[in-house]
Amino acid sequence: MGMDKVSQEYGSLLFTDADMQERLPKPTYKKLRQTIDEGKSLDIDIANEVAHAMKDWALEKGATHFTHWFQPLTGITSEKHDSFINPKSDGTVLMAFSGKELVQGEPDASSFPSGGLRATFEARGYTVWDPMSPVFIKDEVLCIPTAFISYTGEALDKKTPLLRSEVALEEQAKRVLALFGSKPRRVFTTVGPEQEYFLIKEEDYAARPDLILTGRTLFGCEPAKGQELEEHYFGAIRPTVNEFMKELDDELWKLGIPAKTKHNEVAPCQHELAPIFEQGSVAIDDNLLTMEKMRLLASHHGLVCLQHEKPFDYVNGSGKHNNWSICADDKNLLEPGDKPEDNLQFLVFLACLVAAVDTHADLLRLSVASAGNDHRLGANEAPPAIISIFLGDALTPVVDALVKKEHADSKDAELMDLGVPALPDARRDNTDRNRTSPFAFTGNKFEFRMCGSQQNLSDPNVVLNTAVAEQCDRFVKYMDGVAPEDFTAVAMRFVRHTFRDHKRVLFDGNGYSKEWEEEAEKRGLLNLKTTPDALPYLVKPENIEFFAKYGVLSESETRARYVAAAEQYAKLINIEANTMAYMTRHMYLPALFEYSGDIATTVATKAELGIAATAEKALVTTLTEGINKISAAVDDLEAKNKKAHQIEDCTEQDNAYRDDVLPAMATLRTAVDEMEKVCGKDYWPVPSYNKMLFYV
Structure with a gap:
C-alpha cells in the first residue's frame, strides 16, 4: 500500500468524524459529539438518525449485517450477526436499522462466564452501545462496540468496569485540577499496548x-x-513474515488502528507490534481487534499466530506492555517538563500514582494473573511477581530530596560526541530504561510490563484508573479548607509525605535478582508467585469496598469476577492435563513402542549373526526404562487431575491444580522429553522445537 493509498484508505472501514459530519444533520452531529467528547446521554430520536446514517454508510461499504461487539469475561470478543433485511409484503426487502437496534441488543447471557451472576436458566442479557468507541466494518459486518450487562444491570463483561473506572478517574482528576485553577473539558487516560506474538x-x-x-x-x-x-531481536525479518506484517498493517490502518512499530523480538520466531497511543478504552478495543486480525491474516501466509504467554519452553514468552498516561484535554499530566522539581501539579499526580500502585499492588498483580502468565512472571524474561516502580535518574533524585526536605535539580538531557565528525551528536535521555521493572516511568508515561500477551487489558486498567482516582480524591480532601496563600506549601507537604509513606515500592535496580526478592520481603512487598496465590486478594473486604466506593464494581460483581477467574484457571489446567494424557497414550508411547521394537529386532538379528550390538542393547534398555517412567507418570497425572477436577470449592480446586496437577504435568513432560532426545527423528510423532522455531 503506497503512501497515497495509505492516506486514502486509513480509517476507510471506520465510521469517522468526517463520515458523521457528512451524513448527519448539524444538530444531530453536535449532540453525538457531546456524547463522545463529554459523556452526555443520547436520546432515542438522535440514535435513530445516527443509526440510519450508519446503515447507509455500511451498505455503501458492502456490509449486509450488523453486530453488537462485546467483551465477555472470557477475555476475548463476541458477536452475533443480524442482517439489515426487513421483508416486505410484496416479496422484496427493505434494508433497515433502527436507533433501538443500535443502542441495545439482547444476546443470550447464560452461556458466558458470569461467576454465578447468571444461572443457566436465566438467559436474558443486554448489550448497550458505547458511542465513545468508533463503529467499524469487519468481514462485511457493521460492528458496534458495546457493554454487556445482565437482566438486573450487573456487568457481565470487561468493558463496563473499564468505562466506569474512566468516569471515576475523570471525576476525581478534575477536582484536583480545579484546585490548580484548571477546568478541562475532558480528562482521560491514554494507552499504548505493545503486542508480542509468535509465528x-x-x-x-x-x-x-x-x-x-x-x-x-x-x-x-x-x-x-x-x-x-x-x-533475532531487531534482526532482518523473514520475507514471509514481512508479507504478513505488511498485510496486517494495511488491514489495521483501514480500521483506523494506528499500527506504528513492528520488529523481531528476542525469541526465535517471536515478533512485536506497537501502536500510537489512543484514548484508553478505544486502545483496548483496538488491541483486541489487532489480536483477531493477527490470527486471521497469518493463515494467508501459511502461518499460525500464537498469542499464548509461553508457547515454547527454553525461550522467552510473550507479554503485552501497557503504556499508560493521563491527559487533560491535550495536556499530558505526566509530562514532567524541564524542571519537574518545580512542577507542583506534576508532582501531585506522580505522588498519587506512586501511592496508588503501592496501596493496590495486590490488585495490580492479580489483574494480570492467569495460567499462561504464571509461566512468565518471575522468570528471567519478564518482571518479577513483585510490584515495584522505576522512576529513573530524572525523578529519583527529586523524590529523594523531597522526602529529606531538600531541593534537588533533576538531571538534564545532554549531547554525546561520538568521536566521528560526520555523525551528529546523539542526545542522551535524562534517564535510562529498566527492562526488569514491572512499572517503569518512561519519560511522560508509565509502562506496566506484567500483562500477558493474550490478555484483555481492561483488567489492569480498571485497577490502575480506580486506584489513581482514589488518591486524587485523597489529595482533594487533604487540601480541604486550605487558604490560597498556603496552597503550595500544603500541597508540597502532601507530595513529600506521600513519597515518604510509599517509598518502599520505589526500586531502580535489577528486578530479576534474588537480592531484590529478599529486599522486597524486608520492605513488606507482596510476592504472589502464582494465580491461586493472587486471585483471593480480589475478594478481601477492603478491595470489595474500594471498587464499590467509586462505582466501578459492586460487591456481587467483584465476587463474580473472582469465581470466573478461578474457574478459568482450573479449566485451563484441566484441559492441559487431558491433552498431555491424550498425546502420551495416542502418540508418544506408540512411537516409542515402535522404535524400541525395531531396535530390539536389530539386536536379535545381529545376535543371530554373532554380532554383539552393544550400543543397540543399551538403547533398548534406555527406551524401555523411559517407557516405564512415562507410563507411570501419565497414570499419576490422570489420577491427580481427576481428583482435582472433582473438588467443588474453586479456591481449593485452584490450589490442587497448582500443587498437585502441575507438578505431575512437569514430571510427565520431563519423562517424554528425555525420550525425544534418543528416539529416531522419523519415529517422533510431532515437530520438534528445532523445526518449529527455525523454519526458513
Missing part, C-alpha cells in the same frame, strides 16, 4: 494437538539453539 508454520501447528488445544507446547526437549546468540 510458526501451519503444518507444524496442525501436527501438534497441544498447540491446537491449549495454545502452548506441553512437550518438547530443548532445541540445539535457542536465543543465546541474541541475533
Whole structure:
C-alpha cells in the first residue's frame, strides 16, 4: 500500500468524524459529539438518525449485517450477526436499522462466564452501545462496540468496569485540577499496548494437538539453539513474515488502528507490534481487534499466530506492555517538563500514582494473573511477581530530596560526541530504561510490563484508573479548607509525605535478582508467585469496598469476577492435563513402542549373526526404562487431575491444580522429553522445537 493509498484508505472501514459530519444533520452531529467528547446521554430520536446514517454508510461499504461487539469475561470478543433485511409484503426487502437496534441488543447471557451472576436458566442479557468507541466494518459486518450487562444491570463483561473506572478517574482528576485553577473539558487516560506474538508454520501447528488445544507446547526437549546468540531481536525479518506484517498493517490502518512499530523480538520466531497511543478504552478495543486480525491474516501466509504467554519452553514468552498516561484535554499530566522539581501539579499526580500502585499492588498483580502468565512472571524474561516502580535518574533524585526536605535539580538531557565528525551528536535521555521493572516511568508515561500477551487489558486498567482516582480524591480532601496563600506549601507537604509513606515500592535496580526478592520481603512487598496465590486478594473486604466506593464494581460483581477467574484457571489446567494424557497414550508411547521394537529386532538379528550390538542393547534398555517412567507418570497425572477436577470449592480446586496437577504435568513432560532426545527423528510423532522455531 503506497503512501497515497495509505492516506486514502486509513480509517476507510471506520465510521469517522468526517463520515458523521457528512451524513448527519448539524444538530444531530453536535449532540453525538457531546456524547463522545463529554459523556452526555443520547436520546432515542438522535440514535435513530445516527443509526440510519450508519446503515447507509455500511451498505455503501458492502456490509449486509450488523453486530453488537462485546467483551465477555472470557477475555476475548463476541458477536452475533443480524442482517439489515426487513421483508416486505410484496416479496422484496427493505434494508433497515433502527436507533433501538443500535443502542441495545439482547444476546443470550447464560452461556458466558458470569461467576454465578447468571444461572443457566436465566438467559436474558443486554448489550448497550458505547458511542465513545468508533463503529467499524469487519468481514462485511457493521460492528458496534458495546457493554454487556445482565437482566438486573450487573456487568457481565470487561468493558463496563473499564468505562466506569474512566468516569471515576475523570471525576476525581478534575477536582484536583480545579484546585490548580484548571477546568478541562475532558480528562482521560491514554494507552499504548505493545503486542508480542509468535509465528510458526501451519503444518507444524496442525501436527501438534497441544498447540491446537491449549495454545502452548506441553512437550518438547530443548532445541540445539535457542536465543543465546541474541541475533533475532531487531534482526532482518523473514520475507514471509514481512508479507504478513505488511498485510496486517494495511488491514489495521483501514480500521483506523494506528499500527506504528513492528520488529523481531528476542525469541526465535517471536515478533512485536506497537501502536500510537489512543484514548484508553478505544486502545483496548483496538488491541483486541489487532489480536483477531493477527490470527486471521497469518493463515494467508501459511502461518499460525500464537498469542499464548509461553508457547515454547527454553525461550522467552510473550507479554503485552501497557503504556499508560493521563491527559487533560491535550495536556499530558505526566509530562514532567524541564524542571519537574518545580512542577507542583506534576508532582501531585506522580505522588498519587506512586501511592496508588503501592496501596493496590495486590490488585495490580492479580489483574494480570492467569495460567499462561504464571509461566512468565518471575522468570528471567519478564518482571518479577513483585510490584515495584522505576522512576529513573530524572525523578529519583527529586523524590529523594523531597522526602529529606531538600531541593534537588533533576538531571538534564545532554549531547554525546561520538568521536566521528560526520555523525551528529546523539542526545542522551535524562534517564535510562529498566527492562526488569514491572512499572517503569518512561519519560511522560508509565509502562506496566506484567500483562500477558493474550490478555484483555481492561483488567489492569480498571485497577490502575480506580486506584489513581482514589488518591486524587485523597489529595482533594487533604487540601480541604486550605487558604490560597498556603496552597503550595500544603500541597508540597502532601507530595513529600506521600513519597515518604510509599517509598518502599520505589526500586531502580535489577528486578530479576534474588537480592531484590529478599529486599522486597524486608520492605513488606507482596510476592504472589502464582494465580491461586493472587486471585483471593480480589475478594478481601477492603478491595470489595474500594471498587464499590467509586462505582466501578459492586460487591456481587467483584465476587463474580473472582469465581470466573478461578474457574478459568482450573479449566485451563484441566484441559492441559487431558491433552498431555491424550498425546502420551495416542502418540508418544506408540512411537516409542515402535522404535524400541525395531531396535530390539536389530539386536536379535545381529545376535543371530554373532554380532554383539552393544550400543543397540543399551538403547533398548534406555527406551524401555523411559517407557516405564512415562507410563507411570501419565497414570499419576490422570489420577491427580481427576481428583482435582472433582473438588467443588474453586479456591481449593485452584490450589490442587497448582500443587498437585502441575507438578505431575512437569514430571510427565520431563519423562517424554528425555525420550525425544534418543528416539529416531522419523519415529517422533510431532515437530520438534528445532523445526518449529527455525523454519526458513
